Amino acid sequence: MNALAEGLGALADPYIGVCLVIGVLLGSLVGAVPGVTATMAVALAAGFTLTLDPLPGLAVLLSIYVAAQFGDRVPSILINTPGTPASIATTFDGYPMAKQGKAGIALTSSALVSAIGSLTGILILVFLAQPLAGFALQFGPIELFCLVVFGLTMMVGVSGGRIVKGLGAGLFGLLLGVVGRDPITGDQRFTLGFDELASGVPFIAAIIGLFGIAEVTNQLVSARPGRVPQPISQLGRWWPNRAETRSLVKPTMIGCAVGSVVGVVPAAGGDIAGVVAWDQARRTSQTPERFGKGALEGVAAPDSASCATMGGSLTTTLAVGVPGDSVMAVMLGSMVVWGLQPGPALFVTNPDLVYSLAGLMTLATLLALALALMRMRGVIKLLALPPRYLAVVVVTFCMVGTFAVQNSVFDVALMWVFGLLGLLMRRFGFPPGPLVLGLILGPLAESNLRRALLIDGGDALFSSPIGMTLIALSLLAVTVQPLRSSMKGRRSRERTPTPVV
Amino acid sequence: MSPRISVRPAGAGGTGGPPVEPTGPDAAVPGNAVDGHLDAEARVPYGRARDLLVAAVVAGCGVLTLAGSRGLPTGGDDGSLGPDWWPTVLGLGLLLAAGGIAAAGLLHRAVPDDESVTRHGLLQLGGLAALVICYGSAWQYFHFVPVTFVFVAALTAVLGSRGVHALVVFPAVIVGLTYGIFGLLLRVPL
Numbered sequence: 001m002n003a004l005a006e007g008l009g010a011l012a013d014p015y016i017g018v019c020l021v022i023g024v025l026l027g028s029l030v031g032a033v034p035g036v037t038a039t040m041a042v043a044l045a046a047g048f049t050l051t052l053d054p055l056p057g058l059a060v061l062l063s064i065y066v067a068a069q070f071g072d073r074v075p076s077i078l079i080n081t082p083g084t085p086a087s088i089a090t091t092f093d094g095y096p097m098a099k100q101g102k103a104g105i106a107l108t109s110s111a112l113v114s115a116i117g118s119l120t121g122i123l124i125l126v127f128l129a130q131p132l133a134g135f136a137l138q139f140g141p142i143e144l145f146c147l148v149v150f151g152l153t154m155m156v157g158v159s160g161g162r163i164v165k166g167l168g169a170g171l172f173g174l175l176l177g178v179v180g181r182d183p184i185t186g187d188q189r190f191t192l193g194f195d196e197l198a199s200g201v202p203f204i205a206a207i208i209g210l211f212g213i214a215e216v217t218n219q220l221v222s223a224r225p226g227r228v229p230q231p232i233s234q235l236g237r238w239w240p241n242r243a244e245t246r247s248l249v250k251p252t253m254i255g256c257a258v259g260s261v262v263g264v265v266p267a268a269g270g271d272i273a274g275v276v277a278w279d280q281a282r283r284t285s286q287t288p289e290r291f292g293k294g295a296l297e298g299v300a301a302p303d304s305a306s307c308a309t310m311g312g313s314l315t316t317t318l319a320v321g322v323p324g325d326s327v328m329a330v331m332l333g334s335m336v337v338w339g340l341q342p343g344p345a346l347f348v349t350n351p352d353l354v355y356s357l358a359g360l361m362t363l364a365t366l367l368a369l370a371l372a373l374m375r376m377r378g379v380i381k382l383l384a385l386p387p388r389y390l391a392v393v394v395v396t397f398c399m400v401g402t403f404a405v406q407n408s409v410f411d412v413a414l415m416w417v418f419g420l421l422g423l424l425m426r427r428f429g430f431p432p433g434p435l436v437l438g439l440i441l442g443p444l445a446e447s448n449l450r451r452a453l454l455i456d457g458g459d460a461l462f463s464s465p466i467g468m469t470l471i472a473l474s475l476l477a478v479t480v481q482p483l484r485s486s487m488k489g490r491r492s493r494e495r496t497p498t499p500v501v
Numbered sequence: 502m503s504p505r506i507s508v509r510p511a512g513a514g515g516t517g518g519p520p521v522e523p524t525g526p527d528a529a530v531p532g533n534a535v536d537g538h539l540d541a542e543a544r545v546p547y548g549r550a551r552d553l554l555v556a557a558v559v560a561g562c563g564v565l566t567l568a569g570s571r572g573l574p575t576g577g578d579d580g581s582l583g584p585d586w587w588p589t590v591l592g593l594g595l596l597l598a599a600g601g602i603a604a605a606g607l608l609h610r611a612v613p614d615d616e617s618v619t620r621h622g623l624l625q626l627g628g629l630a631a632l633v634i635c636y637g638s639a640w641q642y643f644h645f646v647p648v649t650f651v652f653v654a655a656l657t658a659v660l661g662s663r664g665v666h667a668l669v670v671f672p673a674v675i676v677g678l679t680y681g682i683f684g685l686l687l688r689v690p691l
Contacts, residue, residue: 026686033682044687164605168559168598175566175591182584187574189584220626222616388660389671392653395629399636400649400679404689409637416633427615428555446587453582 007355010055011363019056020360023063024367028375030064031071034081034208034401038068039326046334054338055356061334062357063364065327066118069270069307070368073110077103077299079394081212085203086270086306088436089278091211093291093298100294104238109296110303111372113252117304118365120256121263121311126358129315129347137320139265142452142460146470147265148445151272153477154279154437166434169425173438174445176201183447184454196410204405205415206439210432212398213419216391218426244296251281251297255304262305263312269325270306271440275433277305283477310361318342318354552606556599563595628659645684645691650676 010016023045030041041064049057072083077094090110097106139147152170179190180200191197240248255277262273281301282291291298313324321343323329335342340353347354385393402415422432452460461467566588576583636652653672662668683689 029682030687036683036687041687164598164601165555168595168602171591171594171598172559172562175562175588175595178588178591182573185574185584187584189573189588190569217626217629218615220629221618221622223622223625224619225621386662388657388662389667391660392656392671393675395633395656396649396653396675396679399633400683400689400691403691404683404687407690409640412637427618428551450582450587 003351004355007352008359010352010356011359013055016056016059016360017363019052019059020063020363020367023060024067024364024371026060027064027067027069028071028368028371031068031083032074034075034083034212034398036401036404037084037204037326038065038072038086039330040405041068042327043330046330050334050337054335054340055360057334057338058331058357059360059364061331062360063367065331066310066361066364067368067371069118069310070111070114070372073114073303074107075212077106077110079212079390080215081394081398082207084270085207085440086274086309087303088207088211088271089274089302089306090299092278092302092433093293093295096292096294097296097299102237102294105240105244105296106299108238108373109240109244109248110299111369113248113255113300113304114307114372115365115369116252117256117259117307118310119362120304121260121308121314122358122361122365123311124260124264124308125311125315125318125361126355129319129354135264138466140452140464141448141455142464143466143470144265145445145448145452146461146464146467146474148441148448150470150474150477151276151437151441152445153474154275162429162431165430169430169432170434170438173435173440174442176206176435176439177442178446183443184450194410196408196414200443201439202402202406202408202411202414203439205402205411206418207436208398208402209415209418209420210422210425210436212394213415214422214426214432216394217419217423219387220391221423221427240296247297248300250284251277251301252304254281254284255301256308258301259305259308260312263309263324264316265312265324269313270309273305273309274302275437275440277301314357314361318346318357549606549610552610553603556603556606559595559602560599563592563599566592566595625659629656632656632659646676646680649679 026041026045027038030036031038042061045060045064049060052060068084069086072087073090073094075081075083076087076090077098080091080095082088082091094106094110097103175190177200179197181187181198182189188198196202255273258277258280259270259273262269262276278291278298278301281297282288285291285295285297287295309325313328316322316324317328317332319342321332321341323332332342340346340350398415399412402412403409405411425432425435456463461471570585570588570592573585573588574583575585632652632655636648639648639651650672653675654668657667657671662671680691684691
């Protein structure tokens, strides 16, 4: 109890409040700009915060981390371009909602469920950090491989009605994940002589091209002279009604659960959690056919999940000393410089710090939520911009944002290559979702399987209860849903009376 | 450029949303009613040759992958998997997928999700591509601010806007925003 009081009492300093506000403003801004990730913003800020005391410094870094998760939903919903990889799954239903004139309700619901997800993650940090960290430590290469296999089963879900083409796109994504150095031997593979590809296909350039540039060019190629495009003028309601609020409960719970679990697993972040949660919410929905067409539940699940990962990532970082995601890797470095050594001993030597961090994240979440709700009407005006101006804004920000990631013109060129690839995929009926999933999960699948086989040989899978459970869940995932759909279709056909000719 | 609100079904607009017929809520999408082209075009399925061409391209990717993986080191004598095995598996997978796509194309004729490509649209895309190449080249030699101003103004003009407001004020605002965020705030060496 003393540690709790001391930890929260340390936050009473107004200076901490100023740091939080600065961090939230910065995080919201960088999250909303495609190409600028929370990792990049935290890394840049770390250069300045090292001159501060640990708590104010951590206040800035954590609030950037939290607020970026709220800001990145905005471009995903309004222009189909994820602000950061964590909001990839938000585009699945958020953008269709905006096109249906429901951008207001999508943004409001997204902010609310993001806050719930973030607070859930914080509760996990406070109450379950040590046991969960112990669970995360049981994840060796084979368990991670099985987790990735489970993730790959989602290709069927995100393929929609075009499973064969979706699987083809997924395989192509897995193939793109091969590009770069071999994870075990370091041999160069499929780099085509470009040094820039030695560390793999730049992920940010790929997703900005596949979503943002492909969307703009797709609309461009079917333009007709003399026809003046109409901007979206129906923004719809801002607050969900009672029925919509009820519909948010289940996907948000699924998102929180998925995000909490994925968050504690090292190297798995909000991007994976968002896609997993979207697919799980679709599978368990009474109306899965609405997903991908503008379902509010399809926004709630991924947004709550990616925010819930934050608490899980911080849990792993503090309790194990292993960064839960890339932002935490940067933060871990700062903590070490400040003389704070994350690990199991931290909960014994500095328990007040754990409560201080949980308090900081809670305050940052509430501030980010307030800012997100206040700025809605200003942000939504982006939609009222004449579409030809909006296209120029998207193209310019995508290019500069992609350049900013590694200060590389090559990345910008690659973004255009992916943009044209995305355009061709849409025109030929290939969903881009499975490609992104393959690109995220491919390197994890290959490296972990090969490591597991090197360490434990061919029996690796059968000796892991967690791995076997995950493989069983994967098999269920690919068989149950199609069977359910098939039975549902048969029942509805049986109910439909045969027309009399 | 005329980036109207796409009349494509919303599901296909998102990342992985299922491409579907433009019915239900999409009927109310602003732009659908205004344009009204897709409904007429959507009833005309593509020819089977289109999907066979796609299958051939996917098969080509598979063959290239298999050929490329032959040049990679193989696994060791201890039975460990080498750098070549994963690309080989994926190459074979792509060949299987190509077969599936061809079969699906023969059994079901695909229906267009989007409005058809127009000559005007292709010209605008060509203009955009030329501008991007010029912009990328000029950026190497000149400062970000003037080059981006010219790029934004030229792109706005290519997309059909005219007047001082569109070609001077709008580019100035965009350049100011991008330079402020990236150059000053994030200290990106633009």
